[in-house]
Amino acid sequence: MLMVIAAALFIALLLRGGEVLTALAVSTTNSSAATVNITTAQSTCEPAACYDADDTTNYIDLVAGDLRYAKCNTTCNNNNGWGNMMNYTGTIGTSGSDCTPADNRNCYQNNTCENTSAVNITAQKVTCSYLIWYNADNTSQSGSWTGGITAGEIGGSVSVPATDTIGMQELLALGVDAVLSFGAKSAAVNDTVTAQSHNIYNYGNIQMDFQVNGSAMTCVVGTIAAEYLKASLSAATSYSAAYPMTASLGGPDSGKFNSFNLNENNTATTQIPSATSNPTYWGLGVPSGVNGNCQGTIWFAAVAS
Amino acid sequence: MKNSNKFTITPVTPFLVLLVFALTIALFMRGGEVLTALSVSTTNSSAATVNITNSAPTCGAMTCYDTDDAADYIKPVGGGQRYAKCNATCNDENGWGNIQNYTGQMYNAGSGNCPAAYNTNCYLNATCQNTTIAGNDTGQYVTCSYLFWYNADNTSQTGDWTGRIKAGDIPGTEATATDTIDVQALLAIGVDSTLSFGSKSAGTNDTTLLKLHNLYNYGNVQMDFQVNGSAMTCGVGTITAEYLKVSLTAGDTFVSGYPLTATLSGPASSKFGLYNLDENVTTTTQPPMAPNKSTFWGVGIPPARSGNCQGTIWFAAVLS
Numbered sequence: 001m002l003m004v005i006a007a008a009l010f011i012a013l014l015l016r017g018g019e020v021l022t023a024l025a026v027s028t029t030n031s032s033a034a035t036v037n038i039t040t041a042q043s044t045c046e047p048a049a050c051y052d053a054d055d056t057t058n059y060i061d062l063v064a065g066d067l068r069y070a071k072c073n074t075t076c077n078n079n080n081g082w083g084n085m086m087n088y089t090g091t092i093g094t095s096g097s098d099c100t101p102a103d104n105r106n107c108y109q110n111n112t113c114e115n116t117s118a119v120n121i122t123a124q125k126v127t128c129s130y131l132i133w134y135n136a137d138n139t140s141q142s143g144s145w146t147g148g149i150t151a152g153e154i155g156g157s158v159s160v161p162a163t164d165t166i167g168m169q170e171l172l173a174l175g176v177d178a179v180l181s182f183g184a185k186s187a188a189v190n191d192t193v194t195a196q197s198h199n200i201y202n203y204g205n206i207q208m209d210f211q212v213n214g215s216a217m218t219c220v221v222g223t224i225a226a227e228y229l230k231a232s233l234s235a236a237t238s239y240s241a242a243y244p245m246t247a248s249l250g251g252p253d254s255g256k257f258n259s260f261n262l263n264e265n266n267t268a269t270t271q272i273p274s275a276t277s278n279p280t281y282w283g284l285g286v287p288s289g290v291n292g293n294c295q296g297t298i299w300f301a302a303v304a305s
Numbered sequence: 306m307k308n309s310n311k312f313t314i315t316p317v318t319p320f321l322v323l324l325v326f327a328l329t330i331a332l333f334m335r336g337g338e339v340l341t342a343l344s345v346s347t348t349n350s351s352a353a354t355v356n357i358t359n360s361a362p363t364c365g366a367m368t369c370y371d372t373d374d375a376a377d378y379i380k381p382v383g384g385g386q387r388y389a390k391c392n393a394t395c396n397d398e399n400g401w402g403n404i405q406n407y408t409g410q411m412y413n414a415g416s417g418n419c420p421a422a423y424n425t426n427c428y429l430n431a432t433c434q435n436t437t438i439a440g441n442d443t444g445q446y447v448t449c450s451y452l453f454w455y456n457a458d459n460t461s462q463t464g465d466w467t468g469r470i471k472a473g474d475i476p477g478t479e480a481t482a483t484d485t486i487d488v489q490a491l492l493a494i495g496v497d498s499t500l501s502f503g504s505k506s507a508g509t510n511d512t513t514l515l516k517l518h519n520l521y522n523y524g525n526v527q528m529d530f531q532v533n534g535s536a537m538t539c540g541v542g543t544i545t546a547e548y549l550k551v552s553l554t555a556g557d558t559f560v561s562g563y564p565l566t567a568t569l570s571g572p573a574s575s576k577f578g579l580y581n582l583d584e585n586v587t588t589t590t591q592p593p594m595a596p597n598k599s600t601f602w603g604v605g606i607p608p609a610r611s612g613n614c615q616g617t618i619w620f621a622a623v624l625s
Binding site for chain 1: 347348349350351352353354355356357358359360397398399400401402403442443
């Protein structure tokens with residue numbers, strides 16, 4: 001019984017003694033708290049490297065009517081540890097390292113660049129990716145674009161952008177309506193004027209003209225020679241005055257419509273860019289001795305204006 | 306401090322994974338659509354198409370003519386056939402090969418567009434000949450030939466017949482060319498080859514005219530006839546022409562019969578104006594049979610003749 005009481009008293013004493021020790025901070029051995037305030041380090045990023053993701057060149061090789069993948073890489077460091085860098089943002093465009101607002105023509109933004117791997121406890125590799133539309137501006141800054149990457153910290157500060165320049169190549173790309181149908185015609189009758197519209201589209205990023213030639217049309221009975229197909233840039237040009245196709249192009253200026261001047265789509269928008277188009281006008285002569293459905297091919301080649 | 310590399314699984318994580326997956330597929334599909342629709346490059350092509358519609362064939366001026374003498378009338382041949390042709394140049398702007406067939410017909414205007422072939426009024430040619438013209442890929446020279454029977458109608462429309470060529474193209478449109486040509490009147494007579502009186506006694510005459518002798522109309526108009534004859538030369542002696550007598554009625558007396566003369570003295574001489582032997586007007590495709598009528602003959606034998614006797618009777622068809 002006493003042993004029990006003694007044990008209880010001993011425990012109570014210990015508990016009280018602990019309280020006393022804490023409050024008094026006295027003991028045979030003791031310690032002091034050492035404190036310091038680590039200030040927030042400014043993140044820094046090494047110079048960026050921008051490149052065409054498909055062929056790893058330092059120019060962006062646009063794809064006609066489509067998207068091309070480009071990337072900018074850098075390594076960002078924060079001496080507080082890379083975990084202190086909350087996000088990475090990037091832009092690539094014609095107006096410096098931090099273009100805004102985003103549009104397909106001049107400025108692409110990426111607010112969620114990837115931190116691909118840790119270099120060490122303070123640094124991370126960062127990659128910003130962009131899908132560049134075919135109409136990206138080649139004319140401003142002589143086709144030089146700037147990619148920039150910034151590291152944003154938890155405290156809200158942002159690093160100085162890491163930048164690189166990359167060439168934006170010019171793209172001549174032409175699209176055409178799939179079929180130029182003249183409907184039903186009578187043999188031995190020529191159109192009087194070029195009235196059949198046929199659109200040509202600019203799927204590139206520079207103003208373009210075009211060259212054209214054509215094959216003979218093969219009919220169920222007989223053929224229609226290429227020269228019976230005639231083109232003009234104006235509606236209702238007399239058939240006799242329109243340009244006749246030839247089976248092959250005779251030289252650099254053969255079949256060239258120099259005043260077509262079809263501009264690229266230079267609208268600044270985030271929407272999928274529509275190809276610009278201009279009409280051409282066509283007439284057909286039908287010789288005698290042909291019958292039935294006829295089909296031939298017209299070849300168009302984009303040339304720079 | 307937030308570690309941006311840390312990935313924490315929360316209750317919404319599966320939903321986010323599905324959402325990302327769905328968006329990825331949607332983006333991929335949209336990308337595919339764009340590529341397909343655009344189909345662009347620096348060079349490109351369009352299919353130029355046109356449907357050349359059928360042009361109706363045309364046939365130019367046609368010429369019908371008698372083939373044997375190249376005249377613009379058809380001159381039937383007594384009891385036979387005469388060759389006639391119609392020519393035209395037919396054209397199809399879709400090429401002459403588009404003309405599937407050429408058919409021709411010749412008909413007298415009175416019968417109009419003949420539906421069936423008849424010797425009297427309508428001749429058909431379903432296989433006219435077409436020949437190419439050098440350097441011409443749309444026109445062909447067409448010839449339709451006909452063999453006209455002797456009884457081709459001359460009376461309707463004053464002998465005018467119409468020749469027509471139809472060029473039919475593959476879709477069935479037709480062109481027609483016509484020309485008119487005269488079918489001449491044809492007087493043509495045929496006779497039985499022999500008028501045999503059998504055996505007779507010298508110094509006796511037939512009492513009536515009973516010996517039948519047929520005349521045939523191998524022309525295309527109604528006809529009468531004129532007749533004369535030569536003397537008959539016998540084994541001994543001759544029988545002069547006037548001993549041969551003819552009548553249109555069987556049983557006429559020998560005395561009343563018309564005696565032949567050695568020569569015709571004038572247009573009405575020995576003319577049997579009431580004979581009125583019509584041409585064959587039967588509409589048939591068979592070779593036409595010549596209509597015929599009878600004449601009735603008697604002979605007188607003077608005395609002092611013996612042996613076989615033979616002479617000649619000449620018949621001439623004349624218009625009724």
